[in-house]
Amino acid sequence: MQGQLIQHYGPTPVMDRMSKHGSKIAKVVMWPGFDLFARSGSMIGYEGLIEFDPQPPEVRRLASSWATGEGVPLMTARGQGLLYLADYGKDVIVMQLTPGEAVSVNGKNILAFDASLQWGIERVKGVTMLSGMGMFNVVIRNNTQGAGWVAMVSKGNPIMLDTREAPTFVDTDALVAFTEGLSIEKRRTAGFGSMFGRGSGESFQLGFHGQGFVVVQPSEDERPHFSVRG
Amino acid sequence: MVTQFGRGQKSQLSAITQGTDLYIGIQVNAPGTSWDISCFGLDANDRLSDDRYFIFFNQPKSPEGSIQQLGAQSGDTESFRITLDAVPPSIHKLSFCAALDGAGSGSQITSGYFRIVVGGQEVMRYPFTGADFTSERAVMIGDVYRKGVWRVTANGQGFAGGLAELIRSFGGEVEDPAPAPPPAPAAGGFAPPPPPAGGFAPPPGGPAARPPAPAASQAPGYGQPPAPRPGYGQPPAAAAGAASPLVNLYKEPPPSQAQPVPPGAMASLTPYAENQAQGRWVQQNSKLVKVRLGEDALALRGSMVAYQGNIDFDYKSRGLRGMLEEKLTGQGLKLMTCKGQGEVFLAQDAADLHIVELGPGQKLCVNTKNVLAFDATITNEVKRIESAGIPGGGIFHFEMTGPGTIVVMTKGTPMTLPVQGPTFGDINALVAWTVGMRVSVSSQVRISRQVYHTASGESHNLQFQGMGGGHFIVVQPYEV
Numbered sequence A: 001m002q003g004q005l006i007q008h009y010g011p012t013p014v015m016d017r018m019s020k021h022g023s024k025i026a027k028v029v030m031w032p033g034f035d036l037f038a039r040s041g042s043m044i045g046y047e048g049l050i051e052f053d054p055q056p057p058e059v060r061r062l063a064s065s066w067a068t069g070e071g072v073p074l075m076t077a078r079g080q081g082l083l084y085l086a087d088y089g090k091d092v093i094v095m096q097l098t099p100g101e102a103v104s105v106n107g108k109n110i111l112a113f114d115a116s117l118q119w120g121i122e123r124v125k126g127v128t129m130l131s132g133m134g135m136f137n138v139v140i141r142n143n144t145q146g147a148g149w150v151a152m153v154s155k156g157n158p159i160m161l162d163t164r165e166a167p168t169f170v171d172t173d174a175l176v177a178f179t180e181g182l183s184i185e186k187r188r189t190a191g192f193g194s195m196f197g198r199g200s201g202e203s204f205q206l207g208f209h210g211q212g213f214v215v216v217q218p219s220e221d222e223r224p225h226f227s228v229r230g
Numbered sequence B: 001m002v003t004q005f006g007r008g009q010k011s012q013l014s015a016i017t018q019g020t021d022l023y024i025g026i027q028v029n030a031p032g033t034s035w036d037i038s039c040f041g042l043d044a045n046d047r048l049s050d051d052r053y054f055i056f057f058n059q060p061k062s063p064e065g066s067i068q069q070l071g072a073q074s075g076d077t078e079s080f081r082i083t084l085d086a087v088p089p090s091i092h093k094l095s096f097c098a099a100l101d102g103a104g105s106g107s108q109i110t111s112g113y114f115r116i117v118v119g120g121q122e123v124m125r126y127p128f129t130g131a132d133f134t135s136e137r138a139v140m141i142g143d144v145y146r147k148g149v150w151r152v153t154a155n156g157q158g159f160a161g162g163l164a165e166l167i168r169s170f171g172g173e174v175e176d177p178a179p180a181p182p183p184a185p186a187a188g189g190f191a192p193p194p195p196p197a198g199g200f201a202p203p204p205g206g207p208a209a210r211p212p213a214p215a216a217s218q219a220p221g222y223g224q225p226p227a228p229r230p231g232y233g234q235p236p237a238a239a240a241g242a243a244s245p246l247v248n249l250y251k252e253p254p255p256s257q258a259q260p261v262p263p264g265a266m267a268s269l270t271p272y273a274e275n276q277a278q279g280r281w282v283q284q285n286s287k288l289v290k291v292r293l294g295e296d297a298l299a300l301r302g303s304m305v306a307y308q309g310n311i312d313f314d315y316k317s318r319g320l321r322g323m324l325e326e327k328l329t330g331q332g333l334k335l336m337t338c339k340g341q342g343e344v345f346l347a348q349d350a351a352d353l354h355i356v357e358l359g360p361g362q363k364l365c366v367n368t369k370n371v372l373a374f375d376a377t378i379t380n381e382v383k384r385i386e387s388a389g390i391p392g393g394g395i396f397h398f399e400m401t402g403p404g405t406i407v408v409m410t411k412g413t414p415m416t417l418p419v420q421g422p423t424f425g426d427i428n429a430l431v432a433w434t435v436g437m438r439v440s441v442s443s444q445v446r447i448s449r450q451v452y453h454t455a456s457g458e459s460h461n462l463q464f465q466g467m468g469g470g471h472f473i474v475v476q477p478y479e480v
Helices: A004-008 A057-065 A127-131 B162-169 B246-251 B319-329
Strands: A018-021 A025-030 A036-039 A043-053 A074-085 A091-097 A102-106 A110-114 A118-123 A136-141 A148-154 A159-162 A168-170 A175-179 A183-188 A204-209 A213-216 B010-012 B021-029 B034-042 B067-069 B078-083 B093-101 B111-118 B121-128 B138-147 B149-159 B281-285 B288-292 B297-300 B304-315 B335-346 B352-358 B363-366 B371-375 B379-386 B394-401 B404-410 B415-418 B423-426 B430-434 B438-442 B461-465 B472-475
Touching (some): A025 A036, A025 A043, A025 A091, A025 A110, A025 A148, A091 A102, A102 A148, A159 B304, A213 B304, B021 B138, B034 B067, B121 B138, B121 B149, B138 B162, B149 B162, B281 B352, B288 B352, B371 B394, B404 B430, B423 B472
Antiparallel strands (some): A025 A074, A036 A074, A091 A148, A102 A136, A110 A148, A168 A204, A168 B304, B021 B078, B034 B093, B067 B078, B093 B138, B111 B121, B138 B149, B281 B288, B288 B335, B297 B371, B304 B335, B363 B394, B363 B430, B371 B404, B379 B394, B415 B472
């Protein structure tokens, strides 16, 4: 057999716990004792012996903190082998956290993270009151001594903005992740009249400033895509 | 700040430094072996079309002096000075390569780096070790190349066949085979199969000019078993000796490349860092555009994803006439005005964005659905292409007149068709076209949308006929 597909898209050498295959597939090296939390239904393939638990007790415990329909559907993966994850063709961002680092990732954008990391789900302060819908973030903190890995997805090529340069204001629908600990400020840019149908569409943003970064995706699409998944 | 690069990582040079006078230092520590470091000035097709831009110890300077080899200094095994502004436009890529002189292989490298220093400050560093290589006898370490703007990539790809194979992959000639390292990754003493005769100019496209790579697999007993290496460095097809478009791979690395991630969340996210290039409209990536405010800009409502600075977003009132137009045509742009001081990042539904600059008085017709943003200095007017039989009685679009910049969005990679003979475009796929063409509607050609039950069966194509040169139409691979 000949062809670009067969010859050139083979597995890449294993380099880290998490790496990317192309721009839209995350590849995770699994071994016993290093479990992984992954978005339910994001597995597209694996080799080796990996088992999945769609309703791990760790997640069930937190279920009460989620609101209806929202939240972060997670499963655990454990075993040994190579695990490939993707989320409907979205771009994958693989991030390594050094000990002590923490990020807050939008629930819609989380793909996977090491189970050894400390994590929790929380509402982003301020969003609920103003826009009428909650925004759920997974706060992931690396309390271990080694490196911790997080994979996120972004609809379209993401951009990382440095909040040290200037306070950065982000449309909540485009927000992917930010450094935990940044000070968050609600901001309304348009006048009162904009509340009534003639708005600029940009009446409400979150402002971030401090030592860290914000990751933004080039899409504000809010339509839920295939909410039923394996 | 030193930006750390990993193998395969790419970045715009402007994200690292604003300077154009670069000092490039390369260090290769490999005890017992000797590496020659050289710089190849390649043309747009990644070919060494001009031998005078092969900068090495025998030719330490390009004709106009924009590329100079400086020799070993301050810890660097080899160093170069590149004056980007003076690099002639025919040179598109400067590839920095190390080739083994004598016996050995890439795995003997203990450490090394590729770094860029500007104004005494190191701004970029790509460290590598022998673990990154196996039997390579020539390594492309890093490239500084031009793709719109200058960019830099940490390459790290190797050639088992050494310098000769490297030069041939650039379409160059190996005139004297004697000093060229043997093209097989075998240890010294092994009589290499004779390389092609001197003066042999390989045809473009390369595969025929490849040295007998399978020789490697024929001599497995030589200490270095030609273990099938994983995807990146050498595609399996090439190892099998098949006529593979090897050269193409170096232009566009296959998508299955892995990049090691340096520690730290910030370092992991460096590939997505903001493009700090100067200018009012700056493309951040294919789907994001940044505009520096000062003067106002208009953007589609809801297209702001982030901003820095003090900016207000106002509903753009188009006046009574504008509102009437909007009602009549359904083609009103739902725009907002971005005012203030700072930078605004614009994107919409992950559509591909394209920055178009119009000079004073220049005009471009754009489908309303494809406008994302434009300068407030642009005047836009609703126009109509009339024809019987089109729903709504005509085709409405915007005629934008410069001076200023427009950001056009397309679903998928668009195609720009020069209009020479009669050119047809589906109404639903048309993005933009130049003014001054004769446009007519042809509805008898029923090609698209016929397979769907729900389609009305009426398909309209616009026929464009341009007088004189320079006319074009832009279509996208997605029908609205």
